[in-house]
Amino acid sequence: MRVPVELSKAYRLLNHGPTVLISAEFGVQRNVMACAWAMPVDFEPPKVALVIDRNTFTRGLVEDAGRLAISVPCVAQARLVTLLGTHSGHEQDKLSAYDVQVLEEPAAHSPLVAGCVAWLDCVVIRRPEIEQAHDLFLAEVTAAWANSKVFSNGRWHFGSGDDKLRTLHHVAGGHYFATGAEVDGQH
């Protein structure tokens, strides 16, 4: 079940470094791309940094809309993430080509991808100089949600039966690691 995540805990959806999907919409156009280069940069209000290459179709939508959404995909979606990361919206409508479903979430300003396990709706913080020089974008998270089966009370909990819902960490060329075992670094 999709439940809201309080903004003060939203950074935890990305803190472990998962590969994400970035989506944006402007006018009648929508697109979604894969992105391994996204991370939190502040706790509260939560802010993120992410790299959106200038050659992507999503880049133009993000610039025009001033908004984007981050969806955190899971192991069950690994092939979809690869497809969304290796094909361009300049060539095809990726949402229809790959049957990407968008959630019915009235509070979201950008498309949230169904089947993912967490979502962050964001407004872009314009920094034209680093956008131009490094393709690096900053954004503030304005709302967040998670699949309560694997994230609740501010923490991820991947149970033994949830391997398909574990988040993904891309290395290169469509090869990923799943988020693995819990490690206690306190004792």
Place this chain on the structure above:
Amino acid sequence: MRVPVELSKAYRLLNHGPTVLISAEFGVQRNVMACAWAMPVDFEPPKVALVIDRNTFTRGLVEDAGRLAISVPCVAQARLVTLLGTHSGHEQDKLSAYDVQVLEEPAAHSPLVAGCVAWLDCVVIRRPEIEQAHDLFLAEVTAAWANSKVFSNGRWHFGSGDDKLRTLHHVAGGHYFATGAEVDGQH
């Protein structure tokens, strides 16, 4: 065994989103801190973005030296990473307090932490406006190394006996995930 990683493959050391250690040295002062907010921003030359809070002792060393090193720690070091992330070099010499050993690597310009599984020596790309506004630093990787037991030929390979050498992904409060199972997203 520590072996060089070619610069075109250095982004793969961070692409899966591990928590890292950041170290810097200026004059007779050295420090090392934990950082979950670090990621690649370019392939070649490889560049990274990382958040270094203005209250850290490391921040001053990085600004003065114009250089930093990223060491990628492993499960065996989880408690050390937590200690280095919750204590400040303003209060104590963390290297001696926590018995942090620095590698003898003549080619490195900043301290590389022993026991880690990968290292990236970097020169800071000064962007004062985002350093000030977001504590966000950019750096170019000038040399990289990895422990060949878990990274070679441009790829991570955590074998069944290497669980203590898996990289770490911090969530919050000294709780981590280990890098988990390989996932094929090509087929």
